[in-house]
Amino acid sequence: MIRLGDIAHGRSGDKGNHANIGLIAFTPAGQAYVEKEVTAEKVKAYFHSLDPDKVERFALPRLYAFNFVLWNVLGGGASDSLRTDTQGKALATALLEMLLPDPINLADMLPPAARE
Amino acid sequence: MSGIPDSIRIGNGAGFWGDNLDAPIRLAEKGALDFLTLEYLAELTLSILAHQRRLNPEAGFVADFPATVARLIPILKTQPGLRIVTNAGGLNPAACARETAKLLAAAGMGGEKVAWVSGDDLMPRLGELRSAGERFRHFDTGEGLNYFEAAVSGPGSGAGSARSGEGLVSANAYLGAAPICEALDRGARIVITGRVADASLTVGPAMHAFKWGWEDWDKLAAASVAGHLIECGAQVTGGLLSRWQTVPDYAHIGYPIAILTAKGDCHITKPEGTGGVVNRETVTEQLLYEIGDPARYHTPDVTLDFTETDVEEVGKDLVRVSGAKGIRPPATLKVSCAYENGFAAKGDLVVSGRDAARKAKATGEMILDRVNQAGLPLSRKYLEVLGAGATLPGVETQPGELKEVVLRISVWDKDKKAVERFCREISPVITSGPPGISGYAGSRPKPRPVLTYWPTVVDRDHVRAIVYVRGAGELAS
Numbered sequence: 001m002i003r004l005g006d007i008a009h010g011r012s013g014d015k016g017n018h019a020n021i022g023l024i025a026f027t028p029a030g031q032a033y034v035e036k037e038v039t040a041e042k043v044k045a046y047f048h049s050l051d052p053d054k055v056e057r058f059a060l061p062r063l064y065a066f067n068f069v070l071w072n073v074l075g076g077g078a079s080d081s082l083r084t085d086t087q088g089k090a091l092a093t094a095l096l097e098m099l100l101p102d103p104i105n106l107a108d109m110l111p112p113a114a115r116e
Numbered sequence: 117m118s119g120i121p122d123s124i125r126i127g128n129g130a131g132f133w134g135d136n137l138d139a140p141i142r143l144a145e146k147g148a149l150d151f152l153t154l155e156y157l158a159e160l161t162l163s164i165l166a167h168q169r170r171l172n173p174e175a176g177f178v179a180d181f182p183a184t185v186a187r188l189i190p191i192l193k194t195q196p197g198l199r200i201v202t203n204a205g206g207l208n209p210a211a212c213a214r215e216t217a218k219l220l221a222a223a224g225m226g227g228e229k230v231a232w233v234s235g236d237d238l239m240p241r242l243g244e245l246r247s248a249g250e251r252f253r254h255f256d257t258g259e260g261l262n263y264f265e266a267a268v269s270g271p272g273s274g275a276g277s278a279r280s281g282e283g284l285v286s287a288n289a290y291l292g293a294a295p296i297c298e299a300l301d302r303g304a305r306i307v308i309t310g311r312v313a314d315a316s317l318t319v320g321p322a323m324h325a326f327k328w329g330w331e332d333w334d335k336l337a338a339a340s341v342a343g344h345l346i347e348c349g350a351q352v353t354g355g356l357l358s359r360w361q362t363v364p365d366y367a368h369i370g371y372p373i374a375i376l377t378a379k380g381d382c383h384i385t386k387p388e389g390t391g392g393v394v395n396r397e398t399v400t401e402q403l404l405y406e407i408g409d410p411a412r413y414h415t416p417d418v419t420l421d422f423t424e425t426d427v428e429e430v431g432k433d434l435v436r437v438s439g440a441k442g443i444r445p446p447a448t449l450k451v452s453c454a455y456e457n458g459f460a461a462k463g464d465l466v467v468s469g470r471d472a473a474r475k476a477k478a479t480g481e482m483i484l485d486r487v488n489q490a491g492l493p494l495s496r497k498y499l500e501v502l503g504a505g506a507t508l509p510g511v512e513t514q515p516g517e518l519k520e521v522v523l524r525i526s527v528w529d530k531d532k533k534a535v536e537r538f539c540r541e542i543s544p545v546i547t548s549g550p551p552g553i554s555g556y557a558g559s560r561p562k563p564r565p566v567l568t569y570w571p572t573v574v575d576r577d578h579v580r581a582i583v584y585v586r587g588a589g590e591l592a593s
Contacts, residue, residue: 009358009397013406016159016256016571022404024397049510058410062426062439063400069408079160079567082460082498082526085507094508096358113362 005096007109008034012092017077019088021095024065030109031064037100043068046098047091050075068095120378121150124325126318126342127373130154130202131349133161133178139349140184143371144191144198146387151321152188154181154202155314155347162311163454163567165206166286176208177308182215185306189223192305201296201317205232205308207286210584212308217591220306226589231304233295235581236311238287238451238574248578252287252453255571261453285567287453289574292416293339294330295581296320302585311452313415318343318374326378335380336418337442341425342374342382344413345402345437352384352402354392365391382437383430394433403427403437416449416576418442448573455570459535459563462526463542466555468519473504475550476523482549483525486541492534500524522555528566535563 007030010023023038025031044055052073057066074088075081085091103109127147129140133156144152156178169176181204192198205212209232217230238245242263245252252264263284288311297320299307307320322328322339330336345352352372354363363369370390375383386394403422407413410422421441430436463483467476480499487494500506503521527538539561546553 005358009401011356011358011401011405015406015408016569018256018408020404020407022401022407024400024404047508047511050508056409058423060404060410060423060425062424063403065400065404067404067407067410077569078158079454079569080457080528082462082496082528083507084500084502084524090507092358094511111359 001099002102002106003096004034004038004098004100007106008096010092010096012088012090014074014077014087017072017074019070019073019091021068021070021092022065023068023092023095024063025109026064026111027109028064029105031061033100033103033109034066035059038066038098040068043070043095046095047073120327121325123375123377124150124321125373125375126151126153126321126346127371128153128155128317128346128349129371130156131347131351132156132158133180135349137180137184139371141187141191142390143373143387144188144195146389147373149198149373150325152198152200153317153346154184154200154204155317155349156181157203157206157311159452159569160454160567162207162286162288162452165208166454169207174208174211177206177212177215178204180204181212181308182219185216186219189219189225192225199300199304199321200306201300201321202307203309203312203317205310207237207310209234209308209310213584213586214591216306216308217586217588220588221592226587226592228305228588229303229585230588230591231299231302231307231583231585233291233299233307233309233312233581233583235295235579236288236291236309238289238579239284242284242287245574245578250574250578252451252570252572252574255450255573261455261570283455285454285456287451289579290416290450290452291579291581292316293319293323295583297323298583299585300324302583304585313417314347315340315343315415316417318346319417322376331444333418333442333444334440337420337440338380338382339376340415340418340420340442341403341422341437341440342376342384345384345399346372346374348402348405350392351405352398353386353394354398357398357401359397363393367391383434384437385434394435396427396429396435399427399435399437414445414450416445419445447576449576449579451572451574453570453572454567457566457568458528458530459532460526460528460566461535461539461561461563462524463539463561464555465523465542465545465553467521467523467553469552470519472518472521472552473501475552476501476521479545479549479553480523480525483538483541483545486544487534487538490537492531492537494527494529494534494538496528498526500526532563539563
């Protein structure tokens with residue numbers, strides 16, 4: 001198994017009670033693998049304990065990127081939520097811990113510095 | 117000052133109220149800027165400022181801004197082309213402008229013009245807007261506020277707020293770049309707004325400099341992307357980067373500069389000799405920050421389509437961003453409201469020793485049980501065992517045996533007394549609960565009034581921005 005964070009990077013933030021995670025593959029090969037393996041359904045299941053209403057995935061192909069929008073996932077949002085992470089700051093780091101099956105072409109997916 | 121420049125440099129020295137106070141000074145010193153922007157207003161900042169203005173009618177703006185201007189004065193003198201655009205005006209842009217003008221006048225810069233923009237604050241106009249058919253329904257849920265719709269009950273229907281509008285603390289429309297551009301056209305050295313879209317702080321200077329048409333959507337899109345990328349300050353120069361280990365010299369992180377050309381090209385960079393980095397990774401992460409559908413990112417000036425955007429490294433700490441498309445924005449403007457909604461408090465205790473996580477949970481339950489026994493049941497309560505994956509419960513894999521955790525208990529209730537009782541119930545557990553509890557040296561927590569965020573929209577024809585431009589000397593006297 002590999003970590004999603006081996007082949008992609010990302011950032012998360014809030015909009016009211018919703019959160020988004022921008023996920024960017026390091027390479028086109030990684031982008032193709034993420035497209036297949038990291039679906040909206042899989043991300044919704046991964047964060048099921050936070051009970052998002054729905055998860056949408058949008059593609060930004062030229063950036064090797066996907067934007068995931070997690071609806072009503074922040075327990076009320078910035079002022080109302082009783083959680084420590086009221087703004088979804090921890091979501092991206094958590095998503096990058098997702099385990100994926102070993103791809104056959106892992107070397108083509110790693111960031112430039114890690115390939116040297 | 118005549119003619120249209122080939123390019124302009126816009127630096128953003130503040131990404132929120134509370135950002136590094138030295139950043140704007142360093143950026144202005146080293147950035148060779150035409151415009152310095154300073155962004156201070158998060159979603160709920162205006163409701164905090166509303167509270168301050170209630171205590172003092174001359175308050176209600178971000179006081180960090182005049183303090184920053186005082187430090188920028190020597191730079192403004194040696195860089196006569198440098199102009200400042202900020203949303204520091206908050207709920208009281210006029211008072212912020214007077215305070216700023218006094219500083220300029222006292223420094224012998226009374227001839228400089230200071231501008232402020234009003235019209236975003238809808239609180240004085242709620243009755244008029246209701247008569248005009250505005251309903252302020254919640255952006256996502258469609259629920260109504262009592263003030264606008266007595267028949268509809270929603271989260272805003274606290275007894276105090278029913279029909280009166282009482283309880284509503286702030287209601288601000290997001291203005292666009294037009295009033296900022298007008299203020300600069302009229303010669304303002306410093307432009308102070310209340311709520312404007314963050315990206316408009318960048319679009320305004322671009323429209324002033326390049327005289328693009330207000331329906332030249334792709335150029336507005338290019339400037340808006342630039343604004344979106346720099347609005348959070350150091351988040352595009354290495355802040356938050358997933359591969360944070362690759363960021364050089366975080367401690368001296370440089371703040372971002374957007375270089376825009378008259379043709380609509382956009383580059384992101386930072387001053388030479390500063391820490392941090394601007395590369396494909398930093399720019400792409402920030403491009404996706406807090407967006408929804410990338411084909412429809414709304415601002416008051418233009419609706420952006422990021423889906424064909426390209427990000428390429430063209431030099432050291434120099435990244436070109438291209439391909440953003442723009443279309444006409446909606447006929448409505450976003451409005452951020454906030455209303456008073458009960459009280460919250462949180463208390464932390466450090467729990468150590470064998471079985472720390474289980475012990476922490478039991479301790480938290482004891483405290484909440486005791487508040488209940490006092491006859492003051494809390495409507496909402498939440499226990500977190502920090503160290504055991506509590507920030508994302510059920511998501512992060514659980515670590516094994518923990519010898520030390522932080523117990524955090526958070527509660528909310530309409531009744532301040534119940535929350536106060538909770539605050540008093542934390543320290544007794546230190547002698548009447550399990551052993552190994554420390555970290556209670558801080559003072560007893562206090563109930564904080566909760567301001568609930570209520571996003572809505574208003575017809576843009578119902579909002580009028582007004583631009584005031586005055587000489588600093590005149591304004592100061």
